[in-house]
Amino acid sequence: MEFFNLKVFRYDPTKDSQPYYKTYRLPVEKGMTVLAALFKAKEEQDPSISFRYNCRAAICGSCAMRINGHATLACKVQVTHLLDKYQTDTIVVEPVGNIKPLKDLIYDMDWVVDKLKRIKPWFIPKEAPPADGKEYRQDPFDHQKIDYASDCILCNSCMSDCNALKANKDFLGPMVISKAYRFVADSRDGAKKERLEEVLKEFNLEWCVRCMECTTRCPKEVQPYENIIRTRIIAAEEGFKSPGEIHAEIFEKDIYNRGLLNEMLLPMRQEGLLGAAKRAPFGIRMFFKGKVNIADFFGGHKVKRHEEVQKIMDKARQMKDKVKIKIIPDVQTVYEDKRKSKKLKEQKA
Amino acid sequence: MLRYAFYTGCSAKGVAPELYESTKLVAEKLGMELIELEAATCCGAGAVQEKDEFMSLVINARNLALAEELGLDMLTICNTCTLMLREAKFKLDKNPEVREAVNEVLKETGLEYKGTIEVTHFLWEVIDAVGLDKLKSMVVRPLKEFNIAPFYGCHIIRPPYLIGYEDPDNPKSIEMLIEALGGNPVDHEARLACCGFHSFWSAEDKVTLRLTAMDTQAAKKQRADFMVTPCPLCHTQLDAMQPEAEEKIGVNIGMPVLHLPQLIGLAIGLKPKELGLHKHVISTKSIIEKVA
Ligand code: SF4
Ligand code: SF4
Ligand code: FES
Numbered sequence: 001m002e003f004f005n006l007k008v009f010r011y012d013p014t015k016d017s018q019p020y021y022k023t024y025r026l027p028v029e030k031g032m033t034v035l036a037a038l039f040k041a042k043e044e045q046d047p048s049i050s051f052r053y054n055c056r057a058a059i060c061g062s063c064a065m066r067i068n069g070h071a072t073l074a075c076k077v078q079v080t081h082l083l084d085k086y087q088t089d090t091i092v093v094e095p096v097g098n099i100k101p102l103k104d105l106i107y108d109m110d111w112v113v114d115k116l117k118r119i120k121p122w123f124i125p126k127e128a129p130p131a132d133g134k135e136y137r138q139d140p141f142d143h144q145k146i147d148y149a150s151d152c153i154l155c156n157s158c159m160s161d162c163n164a165l166k167a168n169k170d171f172l173g174p175m176v177i178s179k180a181y182r183f184v185a186d187s188r189d190g191a192k193k194e195r196l197e198e199v200l201k202e203f204n205l206e207w208c209v210r211c212m213e214c215t216t217r218c219p220k221e222v223q224p225y226e227n228i229i230r231t232r233i234i235a236a237e238e239g240f241k242s243p244g245e246i247h248a249e250i251f252e253k254d255i256y257n258r259g260l261l262n263e264m265l266l267p268m269r270q271e272g273l274l275g276a277a278k279r280a281p282f283g284i285r286m287f288f289k290g291k292v293n294i295a296d297f298f299g300g301h302k303v304k305r306h307e308e309v310q311k312i313m314d315k316a317r318q319m320k321d322k323v324k325i326k327i328i329p330d331v332q333t334v335y336e337d338k339r340k341s342k343k344l345k346e347q348k349a
Numbered sequence: 350m351l352r353y354a355f356y357t358g359c360s361a362k363g364v365a366p367e368l369y370e371s372t373k374l375v376a377e378k379l380g381m382e383l384i385e386l387e388a389a390t391c392c393g394a395g396a397v398q399e400k401d402e403f404m405s406l407v408i409n410a411r412n413l414a415l416a417e418e419l420g421l422d423m424l425t426i427c428n429t430c431t432l433m434l435r436e437a438k439f440k441l442d443k444n445p446e447v448r449e450a451v452n453e454v455l456k457e458t459g460l461e462y463k464g465t466i467e468v469t470h471f472l473w474e475v476i477d478a479v480g481l482d483k484l485k486s487m488v489v490r491p492l493k494e495f496n497i498a499p500f501y502g503c504h505i506i507r508p509p510y511l512i513g514y515e516d517p518d519n520p521k522s523i524e525m526l527i528e529a530l531g532g533n534p535v536d537h538e539a540r541l542a543c544c545g546f547h548s549f550w551s552a553e554d555k556v557t558l559r560l561t562a563m564d565t566q567a568a569k570k571q572r573a574d575f576m577v578t579p580c581p582l583c584h585t586q587l588d589a590m591q592p593e594a595e596e597k598i599g600v601n602i603g604m605p606v607l608h609l610p611q612l613i614g615l616a617i618g619l620k621p622k623e624l625g626l627h628k629h630v631i632s633t634k635s636i637i638e639k640v641a
Contacts, residue, residue: 070518086519163503163543164552167559206551209560210395211543212432212507216517225508232399243551248400251393255408259390263363270550286589289628291364305388308458309408315454316407323403323450328443 001028004083006037008049009094011101019101021092022046028079034093035063035074038105051105058219061155065105066094071160073219096160098169112156115172119180119198126190142187144327149182149227151220158214158224164207171207172199174214178224181231196235205231206244221329246270256313259303264296351478353424354416354466355383356434359391360581361426364589367625368581371610372426372471374624378487378617379479383424386415392433395547403450409437410451410462418460422467424474426610428504428580429547434468435511470505472579472609473514476522481529489618491531494639497612498535498573499523500564500587502580503543517541523577526609530616539567544586554597561586561594565604575605575636577612584608589630605633615640 003025011019024041032040035053042049054060056075063074068086074093082091095101100108125136158174165171172180180199183189199205205228214224236245250269254261267283268276286292295301303309361369376383389412398405412434416423425431441448442464452461475484506517515522520541524534545560565587568576578584588606595602606629614624621640626633 068518085516163545163560164548164556166542167545167556167563168552171556203551207548207556209503209543209545209552209556210547211503213503213543216507216509229395229399233402236400244396244399247550248396251391251396252400252404255390255393255397259388260362261359261391261394263359282589282593285592285630286364289630290625291366291589291628293363293366296363303388303390305458308388308411308460309390311457312407312411312454313404315457316401316404319450319454320401320403323447325402325406325440325447326444328440 001083001089003089004028004079005090006034006041007090007092008038008041008104009092009101010049010104012048012103023090028083030080032079033075034065034067034077034079034082034091037079037091038074038093049105050103059153061153064096064155064157064160064219066092066097066160068092071096071157071217073155073157076219096156098160098162098165098173099156107156109156112154112159112173112175115176116154116179118172119176119183119195120191121179121183123183123186124189124191126188136188138187141324141326145185145187145230146182148221148223148327148329149178149185152179152182152222152224153220155219157217157219158222161213161217163211163213164209168207170204172204174208174224174228177205177208177231178214178222178227181227181234184231184234192234193238196231196238196240199231200235200240200242203242203244205235206242223327226327243270252313256310257302258300259306259309260300262296262300264292264300350382351380351474352382352384352421353469353474354419354421355385356389356392356412356416356423356425356430356468357385358425358427358430358581359394360585364585365581365608367628368426368584368608368610371608371614371619371624374619375610375614375617376471378619379475379484379613381424381474381479384419384421386412386419386423389415392430392437394429394433398433398436403447405433406437406440406447406451407454409434410441410448411455411458411460413438413441413466413468414455414460414462416466417463420466422469424469424471426471426579427582428470428502429582431468431470432504432511438464438468439511470514470579472505472522472526475613476525481525484526484529484613484617487617488529488531490616490640492527492612492616493531493533495532495574495636496535496572497527497532498537498568498571498576499527499540500544500568500576500578500583500606501541502578502583505579506541523579523609527577527612530613532612532616535568535571535573537567537571537573539564542567544583546582546586549586557586558590558594558597561590562598562600562602565591565594565602565606566600569602569604573604575607575633577607577609579609581608591631603631605629605631605636607633607636 545557
């Protein structure tokens with residue numbers, strides 16, 4: 001392919017009542033990033049295109065935008081890769097999603113900063129500085145808990161594609177909660193309770209739908225989704241009783257008592273009698289569609305070799321505090337296409 | 350004969366019995382022998398994982414060890430089960446100290462997690478192991494008059510470091526399958542979106558039902574006859590909770606949702622009734638009438 005189309009989201013609120021798209025035809029150049037393509041379009045065809053950038057090396061986070069529907073850093077992805085990946089001759093660039101666009105690809109950073117301020121994203125020491133005047137020291141195991149979380153460059157790729165934010169803009173969002181985790185999990189931090197209270201207001205932390213979009217989008221392998229879960233674990237350990245905590249207890253009990261979750265009794269145990277009454281229309285509907293196993297109302301069946309399950313769960317509880325589970329530096333955003341590799345293996349065999 | 354250790358999960362044994370039935374029927378026709386892991390427990394579904402990471406690793410190490418006893422790869426029919434089991438496997442395989450601790454627990458019952466099997470999903474095996482050519486040759490009732498909206502569901506594509514079967518930005522497997530069955534895949538905005546299921550108990554009104562409404566409306570906007578999903582949790586949310594979602598936004602949607610094996614079953618000549626199409630909350634009458 002010699003040329004490709006760069007289709008750019010355009011919007012100038014001082015002139016346009018509606019956003020629109022403008023397409024620029026550009027030569028395909030080896031190694032050209034989307035940011036470089038935007039520069040080329042701006043320099044040679046249309047000086048009015050507005051976008052943010054700074055480092056051009058995937059460090060500052062300012063060039064995040066939606067490229068063919070998914071948020072990423074424009075200085076990190078190459079044009080030829082995208083054309084190949086989507087089997088297309090057109091690359092669509094839009095501002096990050098979920099956040100108000102201000103002009104073309106520039107979005108409202110203040111909105112995010114206001115959310116961020118709520119969790120006090122700075123170090124609040126637990127103790128006075130060490131007497132020797134050196135830095136606050138930390139055990140390596142404690143440090144690795146926050147190592148990846150501290151790599152966040154505030155690019156908002158995760159906020160852009162978050163499904164919970166799409167449904168409700170009041171959700172704090174993955175970047176903000178992940179940032180809260182970075183401090184909540186820091187053994188030197190003194191504001192754990194305060195920060196947890198903030199992310200748990202209205203159980204906001206639990207609005208996350210576990211779609212893993214944030215972790216998939218993150219260009220720095222910060223694992224924002226996993227950090228949200230880690231924050232929930234810490235909140236539970238600190239004694240905060242949330243719907244998620246109740247839910248988890250029900251699961252654990254059911255696995256212990258019969259191996260499987262009892263979905264029929266779940267509403268009542270989760271929300272009490274009133275909750276169950278609220279769910280009655282749903283239950284009746286499911287019953288008439290043949291989706292209800294009556295036996296489940298009386299506890300239901302147990303999995304085979306069920307006594308083994310109780311044995312290991314008892315033992316796991318005893319051992320829990322002794323086991324140190326490290327965070328694995330894993331998240332190669334570059335996925336391995338199992339389908340392709342499986343075919344290759346077969347061909348070789 | 351393709352043989353698998355079959356992990357059913359809670360939903361197919363609870364609120365989506367038609368998935369369990371249709372999977373067994375279709376698998377048999379496709380030459381897949383499913384040996385059910387009757388001793389396996391719930392995967393924790395993310396709930397246990399957020400309370401007690403070690404406990405979730407222990408119960409899933411046991412699940413994996415049960416498949417290892419049979420020496421067979423573990424076949425799942427739920428996206429979340431797939432992810433939870435793959436996540437446990439990833440952590441156990443990459444973290445020898447934790448694996449040792451987990452095996453110390455399993456020893457109580459004579460089991461050991463060795464890391465010898467893979468966790469795979471029905472969708473992937475139909476494509477890779479059965480093969481689309483074989484599937485095409487079995488189609489007796491091409492689904493050519495149907496516009497079918499794929500709904501992947503999060504946990505079969507993301508996060509790529511745990512799933513990695515295909516490109517999470519632009520997966521194609523369900524479309525490939527629909528085409529092999531003679532149907533027309535519909536491109537729609539919610540193709541890779543989330544159904545909202547996992548925040549149901551904490552944000553039903555604020556998030557979950559809104560997503561369910563957005564997703565089903567997206568398919569409707571593109572004139573899909575129905576949606577299809579490889580996940581019973583997405584199915585429960587999009588089908589059984591659709592009336593609540595409609596109520597939430599005050600719009601009538603009425604979008605039928607099929608399980609993946611039901612879709613295959615229809616094309617290879619199984620009857621709608623055998624496949625449990627009558628068990629859906631949103632009426633599948635229009636589909637049943639057309640295939641009759
Ligand atoms: S996993 Fe949670 S925080 Fe991350 S994108 Fe999905 S809903 Fe948002
Ligand atoms: S968590 Fe990742 S995607 Fe989100 S703002 Fe930070 S660096 Fe960007
Ligand atoms: S310009 Fe700094 S991250 Fe792209």
